[in-house]
Amino acid sequence: MKKLIFTSAITLLLLPLGQGQNIGISTTGAPAKASALLNVNATNLGLLTPRVPLAPVKICGTMENLEILKALDPSLEKRMESNELILQQAIKDMSERTPSEKQQSPIPKGWIPTTNAVITIPVVVHVLWNTASENITDAQVISQIDVLNKDYSRTNLDTSLIPAPWKNIATNTGIQFCLAKIDPLGNPTNGIIRKQSSNTVFNKTNASPKSNATGGDNAWDTYKYFNIWVCDLGGTLLGYAEFSNSTKSNTFGAVIHYQTFGTTGNVWSSYKQGRSATHEIGHCWNLRHTWGDDGGACTGSDFCADTPNQANYCNKANPAFPELDACATASPGYMFCNYMDYSLDKDKYMFTKDQSDRMNLSITSFYPSLITSTACQPSGTSVNNISAELPVSIYPNPTSGKIQVAVSSSSSSQYKIEIYNLLGEKVHSTLINLAGNTSNGVNNHSSIINLDVSKGIYFYQISSENNSISTGKLIIQ
Secondary structure (H helix, E strand, C coil): CECCEECCCHHHHHCCHHHHHHCCEECCCCCHHHCCCECCCCCCCCCCCCCCCCCCCCEECHHHHHHHHHHHCCCHHHHHHHHHHHHHHHHHHHHCCCHHHHHHCCCCCCCCCCCCCCEEEEEEEEEEECCHHHCCCHHHHHHHHHHHHHHCCCCCHHHHHCCHHHCCCECCCCEEEEECCECCCCCECCCEEEEECCCCCCCCCCCCCCCHHHCCCCCCCCCCCEEEEEECCCCCEEEEECCCCCCCCCCCEEEEECCCCCCCCCCCHHHCCCHHHHHHHHHHCCCCCCCCCCCCCCCCECCCCCCCCCCCCCCCCCCCCCECCCCCCCCCECCCCECCCCCCHHHCCECEHHHHHHHHHHHHHHCCHHHHCCCCCCCCCECCECCCCCCEEEECCCECCEEEEEEEECCCCEEEEEEECCCCCEEEEEEEECCCCEECCEEEEEEEEECCCCCEEEEEEEEECCCCEEEEEEEEC
């Protein structure tokens, strides 16, 4: 689809959006059909172009959901246009900076370059069920979180299948997910909410899964938790999502069919690798379908310059490189293996660098509080305020597995170190005795601990016998 690169002066962002015809978008390097200057408006944003079906296929309902949201909020379309301009300008600014400049002068506020930081997003999964078969197991939920963490970090095993022309642009997005361990009231949780409903099938309107009033379940605070609703969506809808923007939404999150969620349990055979959630959550962070939702016109855009032009979604059971169509007429063809296409789960296994930038920028621009949310910290303290009553330092962090823990306490002689993975499973526990290390009435201790765990993101909890707690994130690399 058309690849748009923002070229206007930043001052044009202040123009009324009705004057969008004055804002030029250059498509240097795009295919011939996509070389003209375009406006950022509802049409090339894909807001007004209906999805044109090629053949019977299980689908994503995000664009249809967007139309419903626009009808409920007349200002949404203009807001999305404005936000798109901001995203494009910020990505352009970042691409022109050196790595050191990116760290010293982030644009916009809150931007975190994906190569320098890992964003960990707390997740709450609302399992809505009518029959027992829809009440999926904890194991099925956990398997989906595992898929997300692998897909978004490019540690999925099938990354080896990426065709050679795209291996260098396939990327680790630096985004990870963890099941919440603290609920909004500060109580312990496993991040999974179960609710029986009278609805046999959910939809986007009168039987919405996102509302108690329609047989669903209200979202937890969307600024502190990423909400995923898992339910029966009928026979053809895999899921749908809500795009993030500059206004907080109390329905923000993704909805996934219970038979496409995770890799174990009650899942459809063609959708048993958890890629429906990978796809829909990409939409939440403003990724578009790779074909631009233009019905084969070759004029739509996903606003990522490193995904090839594409006529429509992939509807082949076994695509093989190179796949060609009316917009991608020569090798390498269109990117059928991208998570934002409609290929079956087994045939998609990559995000690109530009897609990663859009997602990271969307998180840090529109939902930055998810990055600092403490909802995944070990239980025992409020989601709103993790205390640090126990003076602790852990270094180095990130680490290859060996850490040094230094603790000072005037009232405790023992402390316990516990390490948890993103699924909330305890992977390490050590009890340290401070006796014999007292100076001026203060117990001081420094311990070296070797962690026999795989690379990834973990949370530590250090507590004393009087329940003083220090918590934080630990990165093993």
